[in-house]
Structure formats: C-alpha cells, structure tokens
Amino acid sequence: MTQSKIRTAIIGAGYIADWHAEALKVTPGVELVAVCDLSKSSAAAFAEAYGVTPFHNLDELIAAGICDAVHILTPPDSHAYIAEKCLTGGLDCLVEKPVALSHQETQRIVQVAEDCGQTFAAGHNFMGLPGYERLKAFKKAGKLGRVTSAEINWHFPLSPLRSGPFGLWLLRDPKNLLLELAPHLFAFAVDLFGPLEIEYLSLGKPIELPADTNRPQSWRILARAGDVDVTLNLSLVETMDDRSLTVRGTTAQARLNYAHDTLVVESENASDIVLNPLRKQVGLAAQNLREGVVNAARQITSLNRKSAYGVSFQGAFRAFYGALNENTKLDERFAGPAALHVMKAIDDTLALMPPQDEKPKPATKKSPKPSVLVIGGTGFIGRALTRCLVARGLDVRVLSRGKTGPFDDIADHVELYSASLTDSDALAGAMQGIKAVYHLGKSLDSTWEDCLKNDVDVTVGVAKAAMNAGVNRFVYTGTIASYDMSDPTITISETTGFADDMTDRNLYARSKARCEEKLLEMHKALGLPLVIARPGIVVGKGGPLQHWGIGRWHGAGAVRIWGSGSNVLPFVLIDDVAEALVSMMENQNAVGQSFNLVADQMMSARDYFAAIHKQLGAKIDVSSGNLTAFWMADAVKYLLKRYALRRHGAIRPSLADWKSRAHLSPFDNAHTKQVLNWQPETSKAEFIRRAIKEADLLGF
Numbered sequence: 001m002t003q004s005k006i007r008t009a010i011i012g013a014g015y016i017a018d019w020h021a022e023a024l025k026v027t028p029g030v031e032l033v034a035v036c037d038l039s040k041s042s043a044a045a046f047a048e049a050y051g052v053t054p055f056h057n058l059d060e061l062i063a064a065g066i067c068d069a070v071h072i073l074t075p076p077d078s079h080a081y082i083a084e085k086c087l088t089g090g091l092d093c094l095v096e097k098p099v100a101l102s103h104q105e106t107q108r109i110v111q112v113a114e115d116c117g118q119t120f121a122a123g124h125n126f127m128g129l130p131g132y133e134r135l136k137a138f139k140k141a142g143k144l145g146r147v148t149s150a151e152i153n154w155h156f157p158l159s160p161l162r163s164g165p166f167g168l169w170l171l172r173d174p175k176n177l178l179l180e181l182a183p184h185l186f187a188f189a190v191d192l193f194g195p196l197e198i199e200y201l202s203l204g205k206p207i208e209l210p211a212d213t214n215r216p217q218s219w220r221i222l223a224r225a226g227d228v229d230v231t232l233n234l235s236l237v238e239t240m241d242d243r244s245l246t247v248r249g250t251t252a253q254a255r256l257n258y259a260h261d262t263l264v265v266e267s268e269n270a271s272d273i274v275l276n277p278l279r280k281q282v283g284l285a286a287q288n289l290r291e292g293v294v295n296a297a298r299q300i301t302s303l304n305r306k307s308a309y310g311v312s313f314q315g316a317f318r319a320f321y322g323a324l325n326e327n328t329k330l331d332e333r334f335a336g337p338a339a340l341h342v343m344k345a346i347d348d349t350l351a352l353m354p355p356q357d358e359k360p361k362p363a364t365k366k367s368p369k370p371s372v373l374v375i376g377g378t379g380f381i382g383r384a385l386t387r388c389l390v391a392r393g394l395d396v397r398v399l400s401r402g403k404t405g406p407f408d409d410i411a412d413h414v415e416l417y418s419a420s421l422t423d424s425d426a427l428a429g430a431m432q433g434i435k436a437v438y439h440l441g442k443s444l445d446s447t448w449e450d451c452l453k454n455d456v457d458v459t460v461g462v463a464k465a466a467m468n469a470g471v472n473r474f475v476y477t478g479t480i481a482s483y484d485m486s487d488p489t490i491t492i493s494e495t496t497g498f499a500d501d502m503t504d505r506n507l508y509a510r511s512k513a514r515c516e517e518k519l520l521e522m523h524k525a526l527g528l529p530l531v532i533a534r535p536g537i538v539v540g541k542g543g544p545l546q547h548w549g550i551g552r553w554h555g556a557g558a559v560r561i562w563g564s565g566s567n568v569l570p571f572v573l574i575d576d577v578a579e580a581l582v583s584m585m586e587n588q589n590a591v592g593q594s595f596n597l598v599a600d601q602m603m604s605a606r607d608y609f610a611a612i613h614k615q616l617g618a619k620i621d622v623s624s625g626n627l628t629a630f631w632m633a634d635a636v637k638y639l640l641k642r643y644a645l646r647r648h649g650a651i652r653p654s655l656a657d658w659k660s661r662a663h664l665s666p667f668d669n670a671h672t673k674q675v676l677n678w679q680p681e682t683s684k685a686e687f688i689r690r691a692i693k694e695a696d697l698l699g700f
Helices: 015-025 040-050 056-065 076-088 101-114 131-139 172-191 275-301 306-325 337-352 380-391 424-430 450-467 507-526 574-586 605-616 627-644 655-660 670-676 684-693
Strands: 008-009 030-036 053-057 068-071 094-096 118-122 149-155 195-205 220-223 228-235 242-249 252-255 264-267 372-375 396-399 414-417 437-441 472-475 530-535 535-539 551-553 559-560 571-573 595-598 621-625
Touching: 008 056, 008 337, 008 424, 015 030, 015 040, 015 306, 015 621, 030 040, 030 056, 030 621, 053 056, 053 396, 053 595, 056 076, 056 655, 076 094, 076 101, 076 172, 094 101, 094 306, 118 306, 118 337, 131 172, 131 242, 131 252, 131 306, 172 220, 172 228, 172 242, 172 337, 195 337, 228 595, 264 437, 275 551, 306 450, 372 380, 372 507, 380 396, 380 574, 424 450, 424 605, 437 450, 437 670, 450 507, 472 507, 507 530, 530 551, 530 574, 551 621, 559 605, 571 574, 574 670, 595 670, 605 621, 605 684, 621 627, 627 655
Parallel strands: 008 030, 008 068, 030 053, 068 094, 094 118, 149 228, 372 396, 372 437, 396 414, 437 472, 472 530, 530 595, 535 571, 559 621
Antiparallel strands: 149 242, 195 220, 220 228, 242 252, 252 264, 551 559
16 A cells, blocks of 8 residues: 655754755655654754754654654764664664765664665665666766776865865764765766776875874775776866766767756767867767756756756655655665675775874863853864964863864863753853863854844844953954945945945844944943954965855856955954954953954955965866846845745845955054054065965965
8 A cells, every 4th residue: 555645854064954855745655754853953044944844862852653664864874773763663774975984884774774674775866866867867878889898087176175064974083085975986886787886996185284293185986896897086176166077988978967956978970080079079069069068958947956966856855755755666776786796896895995004182081171162163264263362372172073183182171072052051151160261163044033133133142151250351353344345435444334224134143233332331331341343355374265255156167256346345354353453352442432444455356266376276266246236146146046846935135245255445554453463464576475375275
C-alpha cells in the first residue's frame, strides 16, 4: 500500500537545511513537518520560516511519531550515530555527504538499514542533475563509444582556508577537506564506472591555519575503474570555477559542468580537412547556446529559484521519495552499495596521505583567567583583536560554538566559551570576571523584523548582561556603511550623523545604526560605559580576496566595482583596527564616543586591483558598476519578491544607498588619531605590502 505523502523532518538547521527545505517544497509525495536541532534558537527560526514543528532532542522527535523519514544534515562526525538511531526508530534516512567518516561506519549504517527494513540514501546531490542523467544515458547508449578515461574536477575557492571561520568541521583535521568535498567527485566515478582502485595521491599549495598545521589546498588523485583511467582534481585556492566531469570515449567526449548543469558533447565528423574544424566548432557553439538558453529560461520562469545546485537536490529527492512512495528499489546512484564504494575510495586515498605535523602548543599549561570577553572573536577582526589583547598581557574569553579554534597556540591565554546570545543565564556566566566586553557579532537576516529580533534585541541583551556584571568598558563595532556616503562633496567625520529615517537603507546599515541608537540610549540613561567603533574596508592577512565592500564579485577573476572605481576608498589594515580597539578599552576619554577606523586615504578600487596585478600577477577583470542601473535592477527584483513571491518583508534600498556602497564621500580620521593616539599606516608602499603582497589573498 502506498502512502500519498511521506512526512519528513530535517535534523540540523544549518546553512544546507534551507536548500533541502526549498527542494522539498517542489518534490512530489513529501511534506516537511519538523526540524530538530540542539540549538533552540536555530530550530525555532527554521520552524517559523517553514511552518514546521521544532524539536531540540532526537529521542523526542522519534518518539513523537510525527515523521516517516529524516534528512540528516548535522556535522559529519555525528552522521553514523544519528542515522543508526533513526533507522532503528523506524525512520527512512537521507544522509548528507559525507554519509560517515569511513567505509566501516558507512557499512554499519547500510547494515542497520537492511536489518530494520528501512531505506538509507546517500545525499550525493549533484547526480540528481538533468545534465548528469543525460550524460549517463549517452554513455549507456554507446554514443561516446568505448570509454577510455575521465577527469573529474572541483576547482572552486574555499575562502575559510584563508579568512575563516576556522572552527568549521572541515578545517579541524586535514583529512576532513577530502571527506567533505571528495564524495561529489567519487560518486560520479563510481556511478559511471564502478569501484575505484586508488593508485596515486599528490598534495599541493599548503596553507598554514592560525594555531594549527598546514592544510593542502590542492589534491590530485589518480585512480582506475576497470580499464577506465580516472583523474580527480581538487583545487581550493582563489581560482576560476571549474566543477566539471569530462568523459572521453572512442567516439565522442562529453563535458558536464555540474555547477551550472550544462552538457556539451564533442565528436569528430567526416567533412574534409577544410570544413572539419568549422563544422565541429559550429556544432559546439550550437550546443553551448542551447544550454545557455535552457538555463536562462529555467531561471526566468522560476523567478531565480532554480539554480543548478537547487535543481540537483530536487533530482536526488525525487529519486528517494519516489522509491518510498512506490515501495520500489532505490536508484543505484543514491543506494547503499554506491555509498560504500565511495567511502572505500576515500579511505584508500586518505591512507596515502603523509603524516601531519603536530599542532602548535601554548607556551605554558596554565589555565587562562579572562578579564576581557570578545563576542565574534573567531572572525577576521576578532582574531586580530584577541591576539593583540594577549600580546598586551591579557587573558581573553572568546564566545565560540566549537571547542577548538584559531588560538590553540595561545590556549593558556584564551578560553573558548559556548553561550547563546539569547540566553540571559548563559550570558551572565560568560561575563563572570570580565572587565571589558567587545561585541563584534552580527546576525545575517533577510527581513527588518528578523534584524530587530536577532541583531538589535540581542545586542541590547548583551549590553544589559555587561552592565549587570559591572564591566568597565563595552565596545561595539558598528559600520561606516550606516553613513550616507553618496555625496563626494561631503567629508564624513564622527560629527556626521546618520539619517533620521533609515528605512530606505540596506538591512545591514540600518540594523547596525539601530544597535548604536539603542546602546547610546543605555549609555545616557543607565551609564553603559560604551565606545563605538566603525571600521572601514578592512584588509590584510586573513582577509578575503573577494571583498564585497569593493564591488560585486563574479568568481575570483571578475569584479564589478561599485561605481567607477576612481574615488579613494576608506581602506584600513586589520592590525591597525585591532590596535584602535584595544585603545578604546584602555583610554578613559573614549567612553561615550564613536570612532571611524579609516586610515589615511591613498588608494581607489582601481589602484587596489592594479596593485594586486603587479604584486601577485593576478589580473582581475575589473568593470565599472553603474549604480543607477544597480538600483533599477534591484527595483525589478523587489517587485518580483513583493508581489510574485509574496515576500512581504522585502526591502528596496534607495539610490543614495546604492551610491553609498561606492564610498563616494571622503573621511576625516583626525578625531580617532587625536583621542586614541592612533597611528594607522601612512606609507602606501607599506600598505600594499601588508594588505596585498603578504595577505595571502590567492592562497598560494
């Protein structure tokens, strides 16, 4: 007997959960009914967004009998335990890749599923793409001839390797990078050609993580499946996006770009020597045109809701829920045997990895006694600030979700502390023994209501906890983005106010300004020892190449600058920002004041990219961005969101807001220099050395 709809739940309400939830909306025969996450706030936010029931305990979810299947989207080291628990609890399971940490763990999941009579599916989503299904059909029909070799590529920047956050699971151990990314590549190979025999592994482009060992940023793997030679390439530096699968046969060669779901087949023709190359290129051009038109039509008709990545999930989910509803065998692409072959290949590859160096150790074995609390301490500015404070002889408490972070080498001076910013009791515990608090955090929200709840209310709550603890200093990082920077004739200083009405500004600028407003009210009415810092465009070691304060990026090789790119930008070095923040804690005259952390202005956006070309040899394609055109295009998107997609929380920033992104107004930093005795870098040559040459922007 078939069931009309499978009730399903998502376990793990992180970033990938939204992709799963959106794909489930358009998957036949399934209904999303619940979410489970250890974080009550994360589960509640997801439940509210998708109209489902939140759970915070896995046993309670299973016991509730609310669902028939689950998607397991938690960190990979918990997959095996959760999958076995759900399978034995009578639930079918789709497990995100990697499905486990080893072949042995995967074998256990497969066996439990078989023993319990439940279905286990591996979340190898890219095999759900229409383009891949066509490629597989071409191969099966013999249209490629006899396959001789294949090359599977993942050339895509992984910015956390260079700019954090470094507490992510995939960065905790060198092998985790392969476990996280290789399933995409190995799944293609196994599905097309069968089990892999790993013959060779080469690692390259190592990068040193803060307080950790090196991580390889390139992996080259040679394998064989029967008589098919398979090359698998992973490259995670700032490189052009090439996520592709090329299959070469005696008759034709097929290339699938699985990042964009385009498939092009190249074959020989029988024309004479003059017309042969023309006919071949015309045929390729026609195929590329077709793929482009199909993708564009898909995006337009779906109002930009059908990216290739989203479509891949839909294909995988149709296979999973189709099998459950029809009580048929699961498609071999996602079934247990394929998952076992994939994990066996990963195990064999990891066995070829050379031994890793020992992680750096702290100078002593003493336990820290923190007097400073840094919220957002594992971010770009937070890491530099924390190390600067330790260099001053202070012990620091950093709010962090993980137990390890970028401070293992100074663990005798840094305490990682887990506390929810919405939990008043947890915040009170975090404030114990603390004399100064730095609040560098910012939530990422898509509506003003969410900003008020997740950013403004949270900031006020942190400030109240700090006051209750009797701290001597509360430093909040706002942003220069809250200013109207659209007029090049107006010089901005700390006496320049924000607009009385911020409703026409982007959510980030508006939310930060509202946080400042509420904190200043607490300073005046309650005596909150407040100092406000507004960093400019922060650059330097640990910062990203693709900085969105400069322009809109299209991969690592192309950027459209906000405006013409000829005006001088408010750059500032990360080390100078950290020094200023420490001074705000030490200088009593800073209380009640705000400071714009902008260095002496010396470079435009075009100057900056010219310096990157000269210093690093990377010529980035730089285009001017017409801000009026940006604004008009955004207006069209707003209308679609508001009236076609019924997103009533959609906003439409003004033309002045768009012009402000170009930082057209110059800054006067005299106030910060005078009060804090701040001395930011003034030498252009030295700035270029620290901001570009030694900043590891490309990763190699």
